[in-house]
Amino acid sequence: MIPVCFYFQVHQPMRLNKGYSFFDMGVSHHYRDDDANRDILRKVAEKCYLPANRMMLDLINEFRGDFRISFAITGVAMEQFQEFCPEVLDSFRELAETGCVEFIGETHYHSLSFLFSREEFRRQVRMHAKVLEEFFGKKPVTFRNTELIYSNDLALEVERMGYKNILCEGADQVLGWRSPNYVYQPAGCTRLKALLKNYRLSDDVAFRFSDRGWDEWPVDADKFAGWVHAIAGNGDIVNLFMDYETIGEHQWADTGIFEFFRSLPRAILAHPDFIFRTPAEAAADLDPMAQLDVPYFTSWADLERDVSAWLGNSMQDQAAELAYALEDKVLDTGDDELIATWRELLTSDHFYYMCTKWFSDGDVHKYFNPYETPHQAFITYMNVLNDLALTVNNRNGNGRE
Amino acid sequence: MFGWEFPPYISGGLGTACLGLTKGLASLGADILFVLPRLDSDEEGRHLSLVGANRVRAKVGVAEILELQERVSVLEVLSPLRPYLTEKQYRSLLEKTETISAREIMGELSNDFAGGYGENLMAEIVRYGLVAAHLANSEKFDVIHSHDWMTAPAGMEAKRVSGKPLVVHAHALEFDRSGEHVNQQVYEIERAGFEAADRIIAVSHFTKDTIVRRYGIAPDKVTVVHNAVSKERRIGQMRIQKPFKEKLVLFLGRITFQKGPDYFVEAAAKVLERNPNVRFAMAGSGDMFPRMVERMAELRMADKFHFLGFVRGADVERIYAMSDLYVMPSVSEPFGITPLEAMVYDVPSIVSKQSGVAEVLEDAVKIDFWDVDRLAWEILDILGNKERAQKLVEAGRRSLKKIQWDRAAAKVLDVYRQLTGGAQ
Numbered sequence: 001m002i003p004v005c006f007y008f009q010v011h012q013p014m015r016l017n018k019g020y021s022f023f024d025m026g027v028s029h030h031y032r033d034d035d036a037n038r039d040i041l042r043k044v045a046e047k048c049y050l051p052a053n054r055m056m057l058d059l060i061n062e063f064r065g066d067f068r069i070s071f072a073i074t075g076v077a078m079e080q081f082q083e084f085c086p087e088v089l090d091s092f093r094e095l096a097e098t099g100c101v102e103f104i105g106e107t108h109y110h111s112l113s114f115l116f117s118r119e120e121f122r123r124q125v126r127m128h129a130k131v132l133e134e135f136f137g138k139k140p141v142t143f144r145n146t147e148l149i150y151s152n153d154l155a156l157e158v159e160r161m162g163y164k165n166i167l168c169e170g171a172d173q174v175l176g177w178r179s180p181n182y183v184y185q186p187a188g189c190t191r192l193k194a195l196l197k198n199y200r201l202s203d204d205v206a207f208r209f210s211d212r213g214w215d216e217w218p219v220d221a222d223k224f225a226g227w228v229h230a231i232a233g234n235g236d237i238v239n240l241f242m243d244y245e246t247i248g249e250h251q252w253a254d255t256g257i258f259e260f261f262r263s264l265p266r267a268i269l270a271h272p273d274f275i276f277r278t279p280a281e282a283a284a285d286l287d288p289m290a291q292l293d294v295p296y297f298t299s300w301a302d303l304e305r306d307v308s309a310w311l312g313n314s315m316q317d318q319a320a321e322l323a324y325a326l327e328d329k330v331l332d333t334g335d336d337e338l339i340a341t342w343r344e345l346l347t348s349d350h351f352y353y354m355c356t357k358w359f360s361d362g363d364v365h366k367y368f369n370p371y372e373t374p375h376q377a378f379i380t381y382m383n384v385l386n387d388l389a390l391t392v393n394n395r396n397g398n399g400r401e
Numbered sequence: 402m403f404g405w406e407f408p409p410y411i412s413g414g415l416g417t418a419c420l421g422l423t424k425g426l427a428s429l430g431a432d433i434l435f436v437l438p439r440l441d442s443d444e445e446g447r448h449l450s451l452v453g454a455n456r457v458r459a460k461v462g463v464a465e466i467l468e469l470q471e472r473v474s475v476l477e478v479l480s481p482l483r484p485y486l487t488e489k490q491y492r493s494l495l496e497k498t499e500t501i502s503a504r505e506i507m508g509e510l511s512n513d514f515a516g517g518y519g520e521n522l523m524a525e526i527v528r529y530g531l532v533a534a535h536l537a538n539s540e541k542f543d544v545i546h547s548h549d550w551m552t553a554p555a556g557m558e559a560k561r562v563s564g565k566p567l568v569v570h571a572h573a574l575e576f577d578r579s580g581e582h583v584n585q586q587v588y589e590i591e592r593a594g595f596e597a598a599d600r601i602i603a604v605s606h607f608t609k610d611t612i613v614r615r616y617g618i619a620p621d622k623v624t625v626v627h628n629a630v631s632k633e634r635r636i637g638q639m640r641i642q643k644p645f646k647e648k649l650v651l652f653l654g655r656i657t658f659q660k661g662p663d664y665f666v667e668a669a670a671k672v673l674e675r676n677p678n679v680r681f682a683m684a685g686s687g688d689m690f691p692r693m694v695e696r697m698a699e700l701r702m703a704d705k706f707h708f709l710g711f712v713r714g715a716d717v718e719r720i721y722a723m724s725d726l727y728v729m730p731s732v733s734e735p736f737g738i739t740p741l742e743a744m745v746y747d748v749p750s751i752v753s754k755q756s757g758v759a760e761v762l763e764d765a766v767k768i769d770f771w772d773v774d775r776l777a778w779e780i781l782d783i784l785g786n787k788e789r790a791q792k793l794v795e796a797g798r799r800s801l802k803k804i805q806w807d808r809a810a811a812k813v814l815d816v817y818r819q820l821t822g823g824a825q
Contacts, residue, residue, distance in 0.1 A: 022707045026644015314698035375694045
């Protein structure tokens with residue numbers, strides 16, 4: 001039996017007030033763009049989260065346990081659901097109660113913390129695990145790092161934290177001739193199993209589904225299931241990892257994305273060798289086929305499949321260095337609100353907005369970027385971070401003379 | 402008087418200088434009809450008659466303007482230009498538009514004047530010139546005074562129609578804006594204006610030298626009248642509280658080649674190496690903005706160096722009032738009013754020797770724009786030496802007393818008298 005594993009990323013950053021200027025420093029400590037955060041969340045809830053969750057619940061009920069999926073909902077997204085749209089959380093809870101849905105652990109703030117501070121990484125991972133247990137009644141056993149950022153070191157750290165499985169990108173630079181359709185053992189780990197994204201099939205849905213310039217367009221469930229079925233005989237598992245917002249938001253309802261997903265379980269299950277499993281269920285049944293050695297960071301972002309969407313230009317590097325340099329001082333204040341505000345600034349999206357590589361992925365970057373230029377994103381971020389630093393210094397008694 | 406901008410709609414120092422000068426002239430009894438390309442309702446013009454070419458045209462029949470067109474020759478050579486255009490923008494504009502003919506411009510008469518420095522600047526300059534000719538026919542006046550190259554064609558037209566003497570006022574030259582890579586057509590318009598003028602007023606000896614050297618104008622045709630600064634400060638004497646304890650060093654101006662922002666950024670890094678308790682602010686926008694932001698981040702000083710973007714109105718005053726030192730590292734600055742504005746707020750300045758304002762500030766700290774080490778050293782010294790800073794502030798106050806618009810206006814009035822044979 002070949003399990004098909006769906007994993008959907010659910011994430012919304014806490015967007016900053018683009019008008020926060022130098023003159024606001026020391027005067028206002030309100031950094032969020034409340035209107036944008038609320039409006040975007042409600043819009044996406046209406047277009048994606050609510051109807052997609054409804055659809056998933058119907059499918060799970062219809063197939064009586066034979067359709068199973070997983071979600072990685074970031075902590076920042078959950079906080080915003082709670083604040084602006086609690087019915088979304090309720091609908092996720094309903095999904096959790098079916099027993100057919102796995103919730104995957106990660107850093108609460110969808111941060112790059114592993115690259116800068118192991119301690120902060122561990123804190124954010126534990127925080128997220130706790131929230132998942134509170135909301136959905138189960139501790140996560142599968143881990144995925146922010147945007148599938150991955151390396152040997154990360155895998156080892158995650159194994160030490162007690163996770164059984166980890167998700168990562170089936171990037172060409174890692175796999176070479178090897179296939180993503182097997183379970184691997186991360187180099188240096190003894191128990192942890194790695195599930196790799198089949199990026200061709202995943203991106204056929206996430207990015208190309210409505211692309212009329214694509215020679216395979218249009219794709220319906222049967223055609224796609226045919227591609228999945230072709231794996232029979234040369235793979236143990238098919239991992240379809242994508243943003244949940246693909247359904248109804250990145251691909252609007254009028255592209256037929258809902259109809260596609262509604263028909264997909266039946267089309268996949270039409271082949272007797274294929275079943276649906278959550279990542280943890282699938283990994284439990286499979287032994288690693290080989291070792292996976294990833295000494296450098298990979299991710300699912302852009303053509304490069306590395307961390308260059310968030311780091312690498314001088315603005316991104318400087319902003320991230322300064323943000324993480326505040327760690328001890330911020331924690332020393334013991335002020336939960338201040339600490340949470342600082343952590344919101346660690347969310348990877350802020351650094352993504354500062355990206356200056358506008359090549360083949362420029363469209364994607366632009367779509368997700370509320371700022372007109374990466375430089376504006378950097379300046380707003382620094383104004384906010386500098387104000388936070390001033391507040392923290394004043395609190396710790398090193399303030400103005 | 403023909404001017405392209407007037408407060409509050411300004412892009413730089415030109416509009417501010419026009420306001421100060423006309424106020425000074427008005428206080429000395431001159432009647433001024435100031436023609437702007439576009440007049441909105443909130444210009445600061447109670448001391449003079451402001452005319453917007455956009456309104457004049459509404460009263461002028463198309464036939465009248467077409468008749469004037471016969472005399473328009475110089476105007477037809479104009480093609481799309483903007484004063485502060487990057488080379489890339491200019492080339493893409495050239496590809497789009499050919500030389501504009503007078504007839505096409507007439508065809509656009511139903512369009513309104515936009516003012517500013519938009520895509521259709523050249524067409525607007527031409528239409529503005531036609532309106533000028535009409536006004537020269539219908540209004541009574543003794544002298545024509547045009548500011549910078551955008552209004553030089555209008556001044557020339559008015560002179561041709563009326564026979565009255567023309568004063569061309571040079572606030573900035575193409576060589577200041579573009580270094581050695583001048584836009585040949587802007588240069589030609591500037592030179593035509595200087596040649597047609599009965600007298601040229603330059604805002605500094607620095608500018609006069611350039612006019613003589615680069616445009617082949619006889620030195621005795623050029624009178625230097627330094628700009629001044631109006632001393633009204635709307636924010637009280639109280640310094641604005643800064644949210645940080647560090648001293649603040651300010652750059653305020655367009656972030657373009659001419660203003661030398663890169664020297665400011667490099668000097669800031671050198672200062673911070675020696676004294677981390679300093680902050681820097683860069684206010685303004687321009688084509689070098691992205692490069693400056695990236696360079697600043699590369700030098701790893703984003704916790705000490707702040708970008709403000711284009712600041713206007715009360716924010717300009719706030720940032721002066723917050724600052725402890727002002728730096729103007731211009732590569733080529735015909736005058737440069739900002740150090741005087743800083744002085745109004747008791748902020749001492751470091752100015753580049755390549756600026757007109759250096760001529761009127763005997764006691765200011767002057768450096769070569771390229772001498773980053775010296776600039777850094779001076780910043781460190783002034784910030785660390787209270788006595789020296791205080792002396793500079795006091796010298797600034799003394800200078801300000803001398804640098805007033807009514808003094809500048811008196812010189813301009815003197816030029817008018819010479820040209821009109823003593824008539825008021």
